[in-house]
Amino acid sequence: MPGRRQTRVSSFLLGKREREQTPDGINKAIKLSTLVPLKQETIAASPLNADQKADPKPFVLRKYYPPEMSNERAQLYNSNVIPRPIEVLEAALKDTSALRNKVPVGDSVIHWFRGDLRLRDNKALSWADEKARSKDGTNLVAAFFISPEDMDAHVRSPARVDFVLRSLQVLKDDLKALNIPLHVGWVDKRKDMCAAVIKFAQDCRANHISANIEYEVDELRKDAKLVKEAASCGINYNVLHDYCAVPPGKLSTGQGKQYSVYTPWYKSWLKYLDMNRELLDELPIPSPNTSVACSKYEHLFQETIPEAPDFKKLPDKETAVRLQDMWPAGEAKAMDRLEAWLNAKALTDYHENRNIPSIDGTSKLSVHFAVGTLSVRTAVRLAMQRNGNKLSGGNKGISCWISEVAWRDFYKHVLVNWPYVCMNKPFKPEYTNIEWDYDPELFDRWCKGMTGCPIVDAAMRQLATDKWMHNRCRMIVGSYLAKDLLLDWRLGEKFFMEHLIDGDFASNNGGWGFVSSAGVDPQPYFRIFNPDLQSKKFDPSGDFIRKWVPELRSVVGNAIHDPWSKLGAKACTKLGYPKPAVVHGPAREKALARYKAGLGRDKP
Numbered sequence: 001m002p003g004r005r006q007t008r009v010s011s012f013l014l015g016k017r018e019r020e021q022t023p024d025g026i027n028k029a030i031k032l033s034t035l036v037p038l039k040q041e042t043i044a045a046s047p048l049n050a051d052q053k054a055d056p057k058p059f060v061l062r063k064y065y066p067p068e069m070s071n072e073r074a075q076l077y078n079s080n081v082i083p084r085p086i087e088v089l090e091a092a093l094k095d096t097s098a099l100r101n102k103v104p105v106g107d108s109v110i111h112w113f114r115g116d117l118r119l120r121d122n123k124a125l126s127w128a129d130e131k132a133r134s135k136d137g138t139n140l141v142a143a144f145f146i147s148p149e150d151m152d153a154h155v156r157s158p159a160r161v162d163f164v165l166r167s168l169q170v171l172k173d174d175l176k177a178l179n180i181p182l183h184v185g186w187v188d189k190r191k192d193m194c195a196a197v198i199k200f201a202q203d204c205r206a207n208h209i210s211a212n213i214e215y216e217v218d219e220l221r222k223d224a225k226l227v228k229e230a231a232s233c234g235i236n237y238n239v240l241h242d243y244c245a246v247p248p249g250k251l252s253t254g255q256g257k258q259y260s261v262y263t264p265w266y267k268s269w270l271k272y273l274d275m276n277r278e279l280l281d282e283l284p285i286p287s288p289n290t291s292v293a294c295s296k297y298e299h300l301f302q303e304t305i306p307e308a309p310d311f312k313k314l315p316d317k318e319t320a321v322r323l324q325d326m327w328p329a330g331e332a333k334a335m336d337r338l339e340a341w342l343n344a345k346a347l348t349d350y351h352e353n354r355n356i357p358s359i360d361g362t363s364k365l366s367v368h369f370a371v372g373t374l375s376v377r378t379a380v381r382l383a384m385q386r387n388g389n390k391l392s393g394g395n396k397g398i399s400c401w402i403s404e405v406a407w408r409d410f411y412k413h414v415l416v417n418w419p420y421v422c423m424n425k426p427f428k429p430e431y432t433n434i435e436w437d438y439d440p441e442l443f444d445r446w447c448k449g450m451t452g453c454p455i456v457d458a459a460m461r462q463l464a465t466d467k468w469m470h471n472r473c474r475m476i477v478g479s480y481l482a483k484d485l486l487l488d489w490r491l492g493e494k495f496f497m498e499h500l501i502d503g504d505f506a507s508n509n510g511g512w513g514f515v516s517s518a519g520v521d522p523q524p525y526f527r528i529f530n531p532d533l534q535s536k537k538f539d540p541s542g543d544f545i546r547k548w549v550p551e552l553r554s555v556v557g558n559a560i561h562d563p564w565s566k567l568g569a570k571a572c573t574k575l576g577y578p579k580p581a582v583v584h585g586p587a588r589e590k591a592l593a594r595y596k597a598g599l600g601r602d603k604p
């Protein structure tokens with residue numbers, strides 16, 4: 001194919017996650033010289049003309065390019081030589097506990113909202129409420145800080161940013177009804193976040209700040225820093241586990257290690273929750289501030305929710321209105337959706353239909369879990385109650401749904417225990433050695449849903465329009481990218497984050513690890529999806545393809561799954577449907593050979 005570039009690029013990263021922190025003496029393996037020069041703007045991946053020179057860095061997409069961590073360094077986390085960021089946070093809490101325990105209540109208590117944009121069933125918010133109510137005249141004050149640099153570093157999609165801002169408006173109104181002000185601050189540089197939070201607390205004469213723990217590496221480090229800096233100012237910064245039904249670190253194998261395979265982890269998750277049902281107890285919404293006491297915060301009540309920074313704005317009004325209709329924001333809408341789902345026949349049929357993308361057979365609650373407008377505890381508790389108080393067994397659809405919700409916990413546990421997955425490092429370090437193709441034309445076709453593989457194209461176009469993709473399709477397009485196209489899976493991972501409304505680091509990274517085989521093992525075997533068979537099995541009628549690929553709407557029967565070989569080039573050209581980018585059989589052989597070579601063993 002003219003202009004096609006085949007370039008091996010393994011020494012730089014494909015998006016910023018984490019700059020490697022380099023405690024003295026243990027960062028020798030990191031070659032800082034491999035850093036790619038800074039570049040601010042996204043470079044669109046586009047085909048080259050035959051006479052254009054191949055760019056050795058076709059996928060330099062973002063401004064931060066820390067080098068990929070060495071396998072040796074990743075191993076240092078596994079062998080407990082480098083403390084995990086959660087351990088650093090725990091140590092900071094422990095070291096400052098004497099100081100923090102002595103802090104008097106103050107004029108107000110701050111709750112810092114982050115990925116928990118709700119009042120109901122919110123651990124740290126409840127703690128702050130209790131603290132505020134422990135002294136007469138103390139107010140509960142809420143805060144949220146927008147940082148464009150954080151949005152950039154976490155690769156937030158404009159759709160997700162928009163959803164968060166809409167949810168903040170709802171939250172502000174709900175809090176106002178309780179006389180609780182919500183301050184939405186703006187912090188340009190993420191390095192200034194701790195200072196901004198402390199300053200806000202001091203302005204409100206607050207001695208206590210609460211927040212729920214976020215598990216991404218940079219967030220854990222930020223919290224550890226804030227615990228110490230706040231303590232040195234006489235402020236108690238208290239963080240609690242809230243984002244999982246079972247907090248990370250609670251489950252371990254017989255050898256005391258974190259599980260890396262889902263099924264035994266899930267059995268342990270069920271057992272733990274059964275033995276500790278109180279973990280699912282609902283926490284009350286905060287009690288109101290007295291209007292007299294909080295009148296001094298009038299200026300905070302008057303504040304408006306800022307707009308998204310320019311680089312995270314939706315492209316136009318029409319898209320904004322469409323997403324608003326499709327994904328109503330805020331806690332009340334999350335509960336409406338959960339309640340409707342718990343009463344829907346689709347829930348009891350979930351085990352049978354959840355893999356069929358043409359059926360509306362899943363909850364579509366992921367965006368609410370991602371931004372915290374819904375607590376996972378609430379969802380599991382209510383589903384369990386609907387299932388005769390059983391977490392497993394009982395109704396097949398309901399127990400299957402609970403087991404899917406558990407995947408979300410699983411990937412957060414993985415992230416906490418193997419923090420290097422947050423640093424562009426595959427869970428299985430040996431997968432670093434796979435030689436990926438970095439072909440801009442193939443990547444461009446995948447992104448645009450123009451691969452000539454109908455089920456892949458339908459799914460990618462669903463993502464472009466709805467900012468959401470069905471789970472089965474996420475697996476199909478992921479496997480197609482990493483195995484049929486042999487493109488670096490991290491390109492796909494990043495593209496998903498840039499577009500999904502429900503983009504969540506742990507679940508996305510876990511999903512991409514699964515489809516590329518470089519992640520934790522859901523099944524202990526290597527597999528390459530055959531997109532044609534997947535299409536026939538999970539979209540047997542072809543309705544999903546017809547919905548999203550208008551070029552193929554008139555195609556009847558099984559030809560819809562593989563039109564170029566069934567209808568021929570002439571007919572497909574007439575329909576305007578692209579020629580397949582690769583043929584699955586040879587692509588599969590090539591992928592197997594590449595994986596075997598990279599892993600240095602007979603079988604991948």
Ligand SMILES: Cc1cc2nc3c(=O)[nH]c(=O)nc-3n(C[C@H](O)[C@H](O)[C@H](O)COP(=O)(O)OP(=O)(O)OC[C@H]3O[C@@H](n4cnc5c(N)ncnc54)[C@H](O)[C@@H]3O)c2cc1C
Pocket residue numbers: 354362363364365366367369370404405406407408411469470471472474475478496500502503504505507508509510511512514515
């Ligand atoms: C390559 C890939 C990338 C993914 N990226 C994300 C992501 O960025 N954010 C995200 O929330 N999910 C992600 N998932 C998981 C899953 O596809 C979505 O959670 C699901 O499609 C959301 O739709 P739903 O709410 O209707 O799910 P339902 O089927 O109704 O499931 C209920 C909830 O369970 C959780 N869940 C279900 N399946 C999974 C799973 N495989 N992994 C983790 N959690 C799960 C979700 O919170 C979901 O909302 C990814 C999966 C793959 C294979």
